[in-house]
Every structure is written in C-alpha cells, then in structure tokens.
Amino acid sequence: MTKRTSRLILFIVLGFQAAILIFLNLTQLSNHMGHDTTVYLYQTIVSWQQKKLLLDDWMYQTTFGLDSPVPLAALIYGIVRDVFVAYGITNIILTGAFSFVFWKLMGRFQISFETKLVLINLSLGLHFANYYMVYNSLEYGSVMFIDNAAYVVKTITALLVLLCSIDLLKGKVNKAYLIVTAALVMVSAVSSGFWILVTSVAPIIIWRIGLDAMQKDIKVPLKDKALLYAVFLAVLSLLGQFLMVVVLGHPTIDSAMKMIKLQDFWKNVGNVIMGYFEVAGGMGIADSQLLSFIGIATLVLFIVACLALFSLVYVMRDKETSADTSVQVLMATVIENFFLFFVCSAKWGALIYEVRYLILIYLISLITLGLLFERKIFKLYSKDVLIFLASIGIIISSFGSAYVYMKYNDNDRVDRCHAFIAAVSATDAKIVYNFGEEIFCDSRDMRVFDTEHVYKSVVDTGAGHMIYHFGDSSYLDHPEDYSGPVIFIYSDDEEAEFIPEHILEEGREIYEYDGCHVLYLEHNIDDFYTDIII
Numbered sequence: 001m002t003k004r005t006s007r008l009i010l011f012i013v014l015g016f017q018a019a020i021l022i023f024l025n026l027t028q029l030s031n032h033m034g035h036d037t038t039v040y041l042y043q044t045i046v047s048w049q050q051k052k053l054l055l056d057d058w059m060y061q062t063t064f065g066l067d068s069p070v071p072l073a074a075l076i077y078g079i080v081r082d083v084f085v086a087y088g089i090t091n092i093i094l095t096g097a098f099s100f101v102f103w104k105l106m107g108r109f110q111i112s113f114e115t116k117l118v119l120i121n122l123s124l125g126l127h128f129a130n131y132y133m134v135y136n137s138l139e140y141g142s143v144m145f146i147d148n149a150a151y152v153v154k155t156i157t158a159l160l161v162l163l164c165s166i167d168l169l170k171g172k173v174n175k176a177y178l179i180v181t182a183a184l185v186m187v188s189a190v191s192s193g194f195w196i197l198v199t200s201v202a203p204i205i206i207w208r209i210g211l212d213a214m215q216k217d218i219k220v221p222l223k224d225k226a227l228l229y230a231v232f233l234a235v236l237s238l239l240g241q242f243l244m245v246v247v248l249g250h251p252t253i254d255s256a257m258k259m260i261k262l263q264d265f266w267k268n269v270g271n272v273i274m275g276y277f278e279v280a281g282g283m284g285i286a287d288s289q290l291l292s293f294i295g296i297a298t299l300v301l302f303i304v305a306c307l308a309l310f311s312l313v314y315v316m317r318d319k320e321t322s323a324d325t326s327v328q329v330l331m332a333t334v335i336e337n338f339f340l341f342f343v344c345s346a347k348w349g350a351l352i353y354e355v356r357y358l359i360l361i362y363l364i365s366l367i368t369l370g371l372l373f374e375r376k377i378f379k380l381y382s383k384d385v386l387i388f389l390a391s392i393g394i395i396i397s398s399f400g401s402a403y404v405y406m407k408y409n410d411n412d413r414v415d416r417c418h419a420f421i422a423a424v425s426a427t428d429a430k431i432v433y434n435f436g437e438e439i440f441c442d443s444r445d446m447r448v449f450d451t452e453h454v455y456k457s458v459v460d461t462g463a464g465h466m467i468y469h470f471g472d473s474s475y476l477d478h479p480e481d482y483s484g485p486v487i488f489i490y491s492d493d494e495e496a497e498f499i500p501e502h503i504l505e506e507g508r509e510i511y512e513y514d515g516c517h518v519l520y521l522e523h524n525i526d527d528f529y530t531d532i533i534i
Helices: 003-027 034-050 072-080 082-105 111-122 140-144 153-168 173-193 194-215 219-223 225-245 261-281 293-317 325-343 353-380 383-407 409-423 440-449 494-498 499-507
Strands: 431-435 454-460 467-470 486-491 510-511 516-521
Touching: 003 082, 003 510, 034 072, 034 082, 034 140, 034 293, 034 440, 072 082, 072 219, 082 111, 082 153, 111 353, 111 383, 111 409, 140 153, 140 353, 153 173, 153 194, 153 219, 153 225, 153 325, 153 467, 173 194, 194 225, 194 325, 194 510, 261 293, 293 325, 293 353, 293 383, 325 353, 353 383, 383 431, 409 440, 409 486, 409 510, 409 516, 440 454, 454 499, 486 494, 499 516
Parallel strands: 431 454, 431 486
Antiparallel strands: 454 467, 486 516, 510 516
C-alpha cells in the first residue's frame, strides 16, 4: 500500500467521523439535553436576550460559562434564532479548532503524517461504545464535541499551553499563539477558577524550576523563557480567580478540591486508572456482550487505552525519547496530573473520577502512543497493515458510539414537554411550576423549548419543598415580583401527597398527559419561596 493510499484511507475515515459529528450536532441535540446540557443551552438563550455574558438574575454554579461554547453560540443564536442549530454549529466550529490545535501540537514531535491522522481520528471519537446516560452524560464525547461540549475550550487552552511551552524551549516563538493562549488562560480563570493553572501551567513551572535549579546559577531561571511565560500565565490565573471570587463573589468547586484520606489512597488510585479507561471508551458502567458489535467496539477502544497507557511508561523509560524537551513537557504535565488526582478527590458523586478531568492525560497518551508506534512498533510490524487495522477499528468504534447515542435518546420526554407547552401556551399564565422528581427534567427542558414562559422546578430538600436552581435564572422567584396567573404541573406519584391543599382546590385542570396534570391558577403562589434558594 502506497503512502498516498494510506493517507486517502485515513482521510476517508476522518471524513466519516466529521459527518457523524455534524449530523449529531445539527439534528440530535434537542433529544439529548440532560441535566447540564440544558444549563448551557438556556444560558445561550438568556445571554442573547440580555446581550451580555455575565447575566442578571442568574444562579451560577461551578462556572460562568465564558470558557465554553456559550459566548459564540449566543452570537450565532442571535442570527439563526434556533438554539439547537446555533449550539450545534458552535460545537462543530470548536471541534475544528480543537483538531487544528491538537494537530499543531503533534507536529512538534517526530510523528509521521499517517500516524498523526490516526491519532486525530482517535481523539475525535465520541467513546460511547457501550452506554450513554441521556439524563446527564459527562462522557468524553459529550463534554468535547456534542451535547454541551463544556470542556472543549478548556482543552484547547491546555493544549495551547503545552504548544507554547515547547515552542519557547525550542526557540520558535509564535507571538499569535502566546497572545491567544494568555487570553484564554485569563478567561478560563475568571470563568472556571484554577483548572488550567493546576493541570497545565503548574506542571511546567515545577518542572522548569527543578531543572534550572540543577544548574546552580540564580541567573538561569531568569533566562528561561518557558518558565517566565508559565509564571506569567500563573499570574493571569490568580488575577482571574481574584476577579471571580473577590470582585464577582463567585468561588468555584474546583477551588475547594479536598485531599483524600490515607485509608482511601489505593482505592483512589484505582478510580483514576478506571476513569482513564472510561474516558478512552474502553470501559463503562453498562454490560455488553463481547461478541456483539458494541462489544467489539468497546474492545477496540480498550486495546487502544492499554497501548496508550503502556506508551506513557515506554516514553518515560526510553532515554532517547525522553531526552527530547518536547517530550519532557508532556511527561511533566501527565505526571503532575496523575499525582494531583491520586491525592485529591474529584468524583463529585460519580462512581469513579469524572472522566472530563482526565481528558488532558488521555490526549497526551495518544501522542506518546504515536511515538511508541513510530520508534518501536513500526520496526516490528507492517505500518500499512497497522494503519488499515486502525482505520477499521476507528470506524467500528465511531459507528458504535453513534448508534448508542441515537438509541439512548429522550424522545418520549421531549414529546411530553411539547404537549405541556401547547397546553401552557393556550393560557395567559407567565410562570410554570413543575412539582416533583418525575417531571424535574421536563421543567429544565421546557425552558429551552419555550422562551415565552418562566419555568421553575420545585423539589423536596428533606426539609420541605423549594425552588431548585442549578445554572438558571432566579427571575420572578419572589412572589411579590409577579401576582398574575400561573401553571402548576405535577405527577400522580408519591410526591403528590405533599402538594399544598389550596393549590389542588384553587387550580383548574386544563390538561392531563400520562398521569401528569396541568393546573391553571388565577394568581401566583408563595408556598415554595425560601430565603435559601438552591
């Protein structure tokens, strides 16, 4: 097989993956909103409505969303007036930006064009090989290329930090990259706290200080451009956090990450390793038959994950490879990240580590995988055969991920939401209260489908019911702000017995859908008001 044929095959595979991502982003987003995705979609709508990025009456949680697709999606939404199309287009654009930066980073290493095509294909996989949690997927594909894609800008920023550090060490300064990277680091610090600082900037500082200290000359660090630039980025991060916490009064969860207990250390190490396999798509919480299409797709990604992990060890132990300063930048970063997550807890309620925290480690391992193949594997096996097998594996895993994503959709809930919206739109009510866990997601979805009404979720806190907020508007939370007619929606489940009697007595049922009731009330209600709104 000629070099031209190999490249043609890999470009076809790349086109296949691009077609999948474009199709899913432009046609399926409305059926896969989940818990977090609705936050980003609704924030996109409100950002355009208010014509600002830092919103009024907004209950922020872990991020301001400035380092996410929201700012660009809001601009496109103002043009197309369809939030799903706007967000889908934004995801496509940012996926292209990620691919460009990752390709440029791979270009800093001695990796052939064909191998880089294989790696870019692997990096663009959705990795839903055996399950997709439609309620709130936080898997690699969902936080990078489809759904909310909340980590694609953060990942681009982290890769740019690596790229700039390598260029400075090689004496190849690209001012455009340096300026863009500094701007993104600052924005990310304001928006999401210390994430870029601790995962991308700090490893460079620690490594360079340790290396420069060996020279036993105080002037050496002052001439180290990579170190000085990393320190500059650290200052920007601290400044951004100062603006966020002190000026804007919004500390983030990552700023309060806690160390694990001594007795939990080895369990935590296991969580990180299993989290790596999950982010790579090689393992998941769902069962699948090995001798099935989905099982084979999962096995393909499991093999890739094993090889990528082994490649990290190989690169560290190979003296010739590890002598390259470009490789040392990667090793410093991946070692610090592993150490960070070995000693700190970042599960936030998940069974294992939230896989989005391990994306940078995964992408670095793909680069080292390329180095392993170039310097070792291709000497033992046919490069053409391996490229052909990799292409088949990538197509199988990509098709499997798309199939799983399409299968586990939220179509039934979407149909119910539209039915509720039609009933609400036939009234003069302004606020819609959704009561209980059964229709909790409906309320979050309907606020995206219907921008003409104000939707509020009422949940049981264990000490009574109150309005729930996670990344949405507190507009009209207080009864004195609006006294007109409202809609109250509830389900015939155990929670229905906790509904205040006067609501059922005063409300007039205008619609019923599969055990869910829509009541119309002539005036607003204050049963769920509290000084502490969650």
